[in-house]
Amino acid sequence: MQTASTNIFERIGLSQELSEIKRGTVLGCHLCNKSICEISLLLNIPRSTVSGIITKWKQLGTTAI
Template sequence: MQTDSTDICERLCNKSIREISLLLNILRLTVSGSITKWKQLGTTATQPRSGRSQKMTERGQHMLKRTLHISHQLSAESLAKDLQTSCGLQISTTTVHREFHGMGFHG
């Protein structure tokens, strides 16, 4: 017996969204969205996001913040070089500026 999503979809195709919602005990909006996604993509799995992933990891952000607290008068360029030597991250000064702004540091 098949128990994948296509089998479940075939069994529930003759029911209304409201009936499926009551049967599965989930919201009608969720059922409607899942059915729409199934019809458009052929799957209900999460699709990969568009865009580039972030360059700075959480560890890099933590190191940047710690370095800033230790010596808060360093330039963004020297902080970027320091991170390159300590973490091995190849980041630009613009990325350092962006991360500081994201952390709430300005100036």
């Protein structure tokens, strides 16, 4: 069940942070040579988010926030 605050976020376009597991899944897909577009479609998250996670991992060696 969704809370009222979640519905408000969805209506005004704000999103919540991805879980550590989902960020790790993005990285795992990247390491398996999936493209950013493929990862985005597979996990149903924006390409810009996928790209940001991969870029941060390359620069800092972590996907932690």
